Amino acid sequence: MLLTPAAMKVTDPHVTLQTEPFLRYDRNVVGGQLAESYLRQHGTTPHQRCELDGLGAYPG
Known part of the structure; x- marks a missing residue:
């Protein structure tokens, strides 16, 4: 599953991963x-911004 802002029109998720900032x-x-594993199987190299060690809850 690829999460993006609602306003972002994604036609190809692999292109989006390669061109938009990716939070790994x-x-x-x-x-x-x-x-x-998914990225490797599909030959996709994301445009990585950072790597998160956990998912924090947003109280909003």
Whole structure:
């Protein structure tokens, strides 16, 4: 699943991953490993902005 702002019109998720800033989930945890596996299987190199070690809740 690719999460983007509602206003962003995504026609090809792989192109979006390569051109828009990508916030990567920690590759040392299962969710991050699954994402990394998907990216490798599809030959997609994301435009990585940072790698997060956890998902914080937004109280808004």
